[in-house]
Amino acid sequence: MSNLTMTGWRLAGSLCALALGPLAIAAPAVQAPAQIAPGSPLLHIDPKEVECGRPAIALMDATRTTTGWDHRKFPAFKVIGNTYSVGISAVTAYLIKTSDGLILIDTTFDDTAPWVAESIEKLGFRLADIKIILGSHAHLDHQGGSAWMKARVPGAKLMIMEGDAETVEKGAPGVAGIGRGMPPVKVDQILHDGDKVTLGDVTILVWKTAGHTPGASSFEWKTTENGKTYDVLLLGSQQAAEKLVPEGYPGIVKDQIEGWEKLLSLKPDVWFGGHPWQHNNVDKYEAMLAEPGSNPFIDPQGYRCLVAARAFDFVEELKKQEAAAAKGGK
Numbered sequence: 001m002s003n004l005t006m007t008g009w010r011l012a013g014s015l016c017a018l019a020l021g022p023l024a025i026a027a028p029a030v031q032a033p034a035q036i037a038p039g040s041p042l043l044h045i046d047p048k049e050v051e052c053g054r055p056a057i058a059l060m061d062a063t064r065t066t067t068g069w070d071h072r073k074f075p076a077f078k079v080i081g082n083t084y085s086v087g088i089s090a091v092t093a094y095l096i097k098t099s100d101g102l103i104l105i106d107t108t109f110d111d112t113a114p115w116v117a118e119s120i121e122k123l124g125f126r127l128a129d130i131k132i133i134l135g136s137h138a139h140l141d142h143q144g145g146s147a148w149m150k151a152r153v154p155g156a157k158l159m160i161m162e163g164d165a166e167t168v169e170k171g172a173p174g175v176a177g178i179g180r181g182m183p184p185v186k187v188d189q190i191l192h193d194g195d196k197v198t199l200g201d202v203t204i205l206v207w208k209t210a211g212h213t214p215g216a217s218s219f220e221w222k223t224t225e226n227g228k229t230y231d232v233l234l235l236g237s238q239q240a241a242e243k244l245v246p247e248g249y250p251g252i253v254k255d256q257i258e259g260w261e262k263l264l265s266l267k268p269d270v271w272f273g274g275h276p277w278q279h280n281n282v283d284k285y286e287a288m289l290a291e292p293g294s295n296p297f298i299d300p301q302g303y304r305c306l307v308a309a310r311a312f313d314f315v316e317e318l319k320k321q322e323a324a325a326a327k328g329g330k
Contacts, residue, residue: 033318035253041264042257042315045308053309056280056302063277069141069178071112076119077285079297080270081223082202083232085281086119088112091141092274092281094234095120096221100200101131104149104156105219105234106142106274109179113145117152130156131199134206136236136274137216138164140172140182147171147185157188159197161208164215165190191217209236209263211256214249220266230298233268235278239310240317245325253318260311271303 036042072089079085079094087093088108093116096103102125107113117127130153135143138160146158146168160168171184191197193208205220218236222229236259244253273279284296 033315033322035318035322036257036315040257041261042311045264045312045315049305049308050312051309052301052305053307056306057309059280060277063280063282064275067277071109073115073119074276075285076123077288078123079272080230080232080295081225083221083223083270084123085272085285086116086123087276088115090275092234092272092276093119094272095123095125096202096204097125098200098202101129103132103134103197103199103202103204104130105134106136107133107145107149109141110144110148110183111180113148116145117149127153128155132156132197133158134197134204134219135160135164135168135217136219136234137161137213138167138172138182139213140175140179142274143168143185144179144182147183150185158185159189159191160187161191161193161206161210161215161217163208163210164213164217167213167215207236207262207266208255209259211241211252211259212236212239214251214255216259218263218266220268223270230269231267233266233271233303235263235271235273235303235307240314244318245321256314256318260307260314263307264311266303267300268303269300270297271299272297 067090069090074087074089076084076086082097084095084097085092086095087106091108091112092106093108094105096105108116120127133146133149133156135146135158137143150156150158165187168182169184169187172182174181191206193206195206197204197206202221207218207220208215209218210216216236219234221232223232224230241248241252241256244256247253271279272281276282287296288294
């Protein structure tokens with residue numbers, strides 16, 4: 001790991017620790033937007049955690065700018081317990097080993113799905129053992145490879161949240177500079193908020209954390225390593241939508257409110273985003289290699305801080321757009 005990379009990772013951690021101390025700058029007081037209930041946790045976010053999340057967001061934005069949509073392979077590796085990273089440089093994908101086969105979360109792009117398959121096999125697993133494919137949301141960078149994967153593993157069940165299943169089955173065109181499209185593929189099971197997906201000794205809790213898309217999802221499961229049990233979360237893509245007032249799609253504000261409330265209520269030990277920059281994947285991976293026995297992916301404080309800051313920003317953005325609409329603006 002380069003000194004610069006390690007310094008960036010440790011600096012973010014140091015800034016986060018500083019922000020949680022007694023000298024942390026308080027977040028501005030929140031005046032409730034009309035659509036958020038007075039008792040919502042969105043109006044009671046710890047200001048210290050908001051400030052703690054700022055360095056993480058700055059690092060995320062800087063990494064995203066440098067990495068962009070570069071389609072490159074990334075080493076497959078065991079994250080913790082039953083959970084393995086099999087994604088690419090720009091998009092994540094995860095493999096969960098159970099006593100009755102494998103669960104794959106997301107398939108990346110249409111043209112990079114073969115790399116995901118290659119990563120799975122390099123880890124010593126067989127594609128034929130994939131029994132379930134879970135989709136976090138219906139965008140070509142996450143579900144573009146699902147048709148390819150289903151063709152190779154026809155026995156695997158593709159499961160997508162309500163609100164996104166129809167889009168996956170219809171497919172989507174390519175986007176210049178990002179990917180060549182999302183080929184249509186049959187969805188075997190439509191998921192709903194609160195569903196439990198069980199395979200062998202693993203049960204995944206399915207949470208609808210919509211807003212990025214109408215059916216964006218987060219997945220939560222348990223894993224054990226060295227006699228200790230950890231809560232693991234694949235965090236569905238969440239960020240304040242650009243079009244809240246008027247709504248980018250019918251119900252987006254309600255979706256985002258409920259999504260952020262759910263994410264604020266969760267307390268994962270290990271967590272990932274749909275893109276490596278969302279959880280500082282490269283630095284954590286390199287730090288794990290540099291210090292055998294350590295695992296920087298165990299990061300409960302990092303989750304609380306990042307989600308608190310993002311949720312706070314959503315409330316501020318909603319307030320801003322409501323005020324502009326009241327004045328006759330956009």
